Amino acid sequence: MPQKLIVLLLALLLGLQPVTTDLYLPALPAITEGFAAGMGQAQLTLTALLLAFGLSQLVWGPLSDRFGRRPILLWGMGAYVLASVACALAPSMAWLIAGRTLQGIAMGAAVMAARAVVRDLYAPAHGANVMSQALTGLGIIACTCAPMGGLLTDWLGWRVALLSLATFGALTFGLLLWRFEETLAKPNPDALQLRQLWLANRDILRHPTFRAWCALSSGSYLGLFTFLACSAFVFTRSMDYSTTAYGFFMLSMSLSYIVGTFWCRWMLRRTSVQRTVGVAACLTLAGGVSMAGLAYAGQGQAWYGASSVLGPIYLFMLGHGVHQSCGQSGAVGPFPQRAGTASALNGFLMMLGAFFMGGWLGTHMDEPVFALAHGLLLWSVFISIVAWTLVQRHGRPEVPATPDKAAA
Numbered sequence: 001m002p003q004k005l006i007v008l009l010l011a012l013l014l015g016l017q018p019v020t021t022d023l024y025l026p027a028l029p030a031i032t033e034g035f036a037a038g039m040g041q042a043q044l045t046l047t048a049l050l051l052a053f054g055l056s057q058l059v060w061g062p063l064s065d066r067f068g069r070r071p072i073l074l075w076g077m078g079a080y081v082l083a084s085v086a087c088a089l090a091p092s093m094a095w096l097i098a099g100r101t102l103q104g105i106a107m108g109a110a111v112m113a114a115r116a117v118v119r120d121l122y123a124p125a126h127g128a129n130v131m132s133q134a135l136t137g138l139g140i141i142a143c144t145c146a147p148m149g150g151l152l153t154d155w156l157g158w159r160v161a162l163l164s165l166a167t168f169g170a171l172t173f174g175l176l177l178w179r180f181e182e183t184l185a186k187p188n189p190d191a192l193q194l195r196q197l198w199l200a201n202r203d204i205l206r207h208p209t210f211r212a213w214c215a216l217s218s219g220s221y222l223g224l225f226t227f228l229a230c231s232a233f234v235f236t237r238s239m240d241y242s243t244t245a246y247g248f249f250m251l252s253m254s255l256s257y258i259v260g261t262f263w264c265r266w267m268l269r270r271t272s273v274q275r276t277v278g279v280a281a282c283l284t285l286a287g288g289v290s291m292a293g294l295a296y297a298g299q300g301q302a303w304y305g306a307s308s309v310l311g312p313i314y315l316f317m318l319g320h321g322v323h324q325s326c327g328q329s330g331a332v333g334p335f336p337q338r339a340g341t342a343s344a345l346n347g348f349l350m351m352l353g354a355f356f357m358g359g360w361l362g363t364h365m366d367e368p369v370f371a372l373a374h375g376l377l378l379w380s381v382f383i384s385i386v387a388w389t390l391v392q393r394h395g396r397p398e399v400p401a402t403p404d405k406a407a408a
Contacts, residue, residue, distance in 0.1 A: 001181050006121065007130065009180060011137025012172045013114035016080070016107050018138060019168050020049065022145035022250060025232045026243040027158035034158065035093040045100050046229060047358030052104030054351020057112040061344025065191035069113045069120070070182045076109025077173040084166035088159050112343050119332045119339035120183040127333065128273055132264045132325035139258035143251045150247025188337060200341050209334050210342065212390035216277065217327025218350045219383040220320050225354045226375035227313055229361050233368040239305060249306060256314040260321020273326050274395050280322035281387035287316030288380020295373035316376065323383065330395060
């Protein structure tokens with residue numbers, strides 16, 4: 001497959017995550033009111049999705065190492081389309097939560113396989129560049145999601161907004177069926193043996209390079225998740241903006257993320273991956289500190305508005321464009337024969353953190369502005385510490401001699 005096609009497919013597969021969350025977020029207040037549900041149930045539609053997404057990758061990863069990426073992608077995308085239709089037709093909040101859980105399981109196949117495909121085809125250093133290109137495409141998709149979700153919710157209702165997820169999934173499924181070729185050169189016949197699976201996960205977790213990059217990508221995602229979980233309530237409830245306006249705020253946030261991915265590639269051509277991440281962490285920390293500082297300084301002040309939230313998140317998203325590009329490729333870099341399992345473990349740990357973070361946010365959403373400020377500050381500090389210590393010590397992208405190499 002030509003690299004341009006690979007980047008397009010990766011962008012669509014990785015873009016499934018913002019489509020499933022960002023397009024849904026503008027509709028969340030309307031869904032909550034329509035079902036007369038509480039804040040806890042509203043957050044559960046996100047946290048259940050993310051927990052299922054994380055857990056399912058622990059199954060999809062070894063399956064893809066055993067049978068290949070193509071069958072897992074086709075089964076996963078087919079299930080995603082069906083789950084999206086079920087969500088759009090949900091007669092109750094409980095039904096919607098169940099549908100979102102199935103969406104998360106199916107989404108796990110797509111995102112896990114996309115990260116594994118990068119390792120199948122490219123060495124770690126080149127993989128960071130390709131991943132950055134794919135994440136630029138993800139950013140473009142994310143730009144359209146929130147405005148589209150806001151407009152569809154305002155004009156046609158939240159059910160039509162959720163049905164658009166099925167449309168995106170069906171188009172991606174069709175392209176995979178038509179053009180995607182298997183990338184796994186040699187399936188691992190032992191990938192599903194319980195003892196081998198236990199040893200593989202143990203070896204991956206013990207590897208310092210995996211731990212460094214996984215901590216970075218997880219912390220960066222959890223900072224983004226904190227914003228996604230709080231932002232609809234901050235802008236539409238605390239600041240009284242319309243859902244359409246909120247959608248365009250999210251668009252501008254995605255644009256800053258796209259700039260971050262371009263900047264990542266520019267930096268990687270001029271310096272090392274570790275230095276690129278270390279510099280990006282300065283922006284990340286500036287975003288978290290300024291978000292918290294403005295929230296406290298602006299409490300009850302007339303000047304505190306959308307710009308006081310968007311300015312800091314722009315800084316954070318510039319760093320996020322670097323941390324995800326380097327972190328997701330770096331975490332699977334040392335494991336060419338276990339890329340699916342390593343990708344799955346990385347994704348699971350990210351989503352496990354998001355599940356617990358979502359539970360915490362659900363109990364602190366009486367003041368959404370401060371829930372956002374405290375959460376983003378926490379993860380900004382965490383990301384910076386990881387970028388300046390663990391990544392600098394253990395983040396070299398070269399593939400070391402490991403049991404995984406011996407197995408090859």
